[in-house]
Amino acid sequence: ISLASHIGDYQFDNLLLNAAGVRCSTTDELNKTLDSMAGGCVTKSATPEERAGNESPRMKPLPLGSINSMGLPNHGIDYYLKFAEENQGKNGKQVILSIAGLSIDQNIEMLKKVQESSFSGLTELNLSCPNVKGKSQVGYDFDAVRDVLTSTFKFFKKPLGLKLPPYFDFNQFNGIAEVLNDFPITYINVINSIGNGLVVDPETESVVIKPKGGFGGLGGDYVKPTALANVRALRQRLNPEISIIGTGGIKSGMDVFEHVLCGANLVQIGTAFGYEGTPIFERISKELKEIMDKKGYKTLDDFRGKLKTI
Numbered sequence: 001i002s003l004a005s006h007i008g009d010y011q012f013d014n015l016l017l018n019a020a021g022v023r024c025s026t027t028d029e030l031n032k033t034l035d036s037m038a039g040g041c042v043t044k045s046a047t048p049e050e051r052a053g054n055e056s057p058r059m060k061p062l063p064l065g066s067i068n069s070m071g072l073p074n075h076g077i078d079y080y081l082k083f084a085e086e087n088q089g090k091n092g093k094q095v096i097l098s099i100a101g102l103s104i105d106q107n108i109e110m111l112k113k114v115q116e117s118s119f120s121g122l123t124e125l126n127l128s129c130p131n132v133k134g135k136s137q138v139g140y141d142f143d144a145v146r147d148v149l150t151s152t153f154k155f156f157k158k159p160l161g162l163k164l165p166p167y168f169d170f171n172q173f174n175g176i177a178e179v180l181n182d183f184p185i186t187y188i189n190v191i192n193s194i195g196n197g198l199v200v201d202p203e204t205e206s207v208v209i210k211p212k213g214g215f216g217g218l219g220g221d222y223v224k225p226t227a228l229a230n231v232r233a234l235r236q237r238l239n240p241e242i243s244i245i246g247t248g249g250i251k252s253g254m255d256v257f258e259h260v261l262c263g264a265n266l267v268q269i270g271t272a273f274g275y276e277g278t279p280i281f282e283r284i285s286k287e288l289k290e291i292m293d294k295k296g297y298k299t300l301d302d303f304r305g306k307l308k309t310i
């Protein structure tokens, strides 16, 4: 039984990755993931300069997942680009470089740096950070998405993926797919956290995180049905050359099975990886192989995208 998969020309011996933002801010954390059963690692989304991020408490574990308003704390693009140049392809593992500029100009500036660098891996442009005060998620402004992609593909010749926010309406699925199908995008990654949720502690009668009056991105069990819907809806609408990474609500082999059934080529694990650490990749690989064995599947292609309707 094989858990191998690929995105464009990039081969992953295992379809499991961390989600950007979780245990991936330092080279130690990134190397730990590369040394695990994961098929590769994704860096914390980078900005042009180092950022401290929002005030703490800015992330709260919850019975059914997590809420966060980190505010893009990171060591800056140079730190992650250096790591990516040095580690991409080592032991057959892929390093995905995530970037999240606070403006189109910042994204172009960083993508130019990546284009001119010796990095030969996948770049993930994050158009969906919900937690930078005063900034909306670019992924909800289809004209802005078209603008940034038009500017990008004038000079960027390396493989590019997009991290998108969750969409909740068929007109939104159609709208974003219409834009994406016009560009040579290697993959999309759906979903980012469900933005600006609010968790209340009735004991203290208070919010649970400090930034933005307690509003933050939701992850974990809360978001799985939305994640699966976005994987499925975009698989049905996007050109077949655009691959899909499924992210959201994964904490078991069965969750991965569901994402692949909806069409995911790879999956990323955020909240649950944050709690369990790198052993999760071994546990989930084992669980998924058991499910595939029971169902008589040998490879992910045997069932990818074959969700039935009734």
Ligand SMILES: C=Cc1c(C(=O)O)[nH]c(=O)[nH]c1=O
Residues within 6 Å of the ligand: 021, 045, 068, 069, 070, 071, 072, 073, 100, 126, 128, 129, 130, 131, 132, 192, 193, 217
């Ligand atoms: C890149 C910033 C993000 C953050 C953050 O740094 O607050 N949290 C998320 O749930 N998703 C993001 O995309």
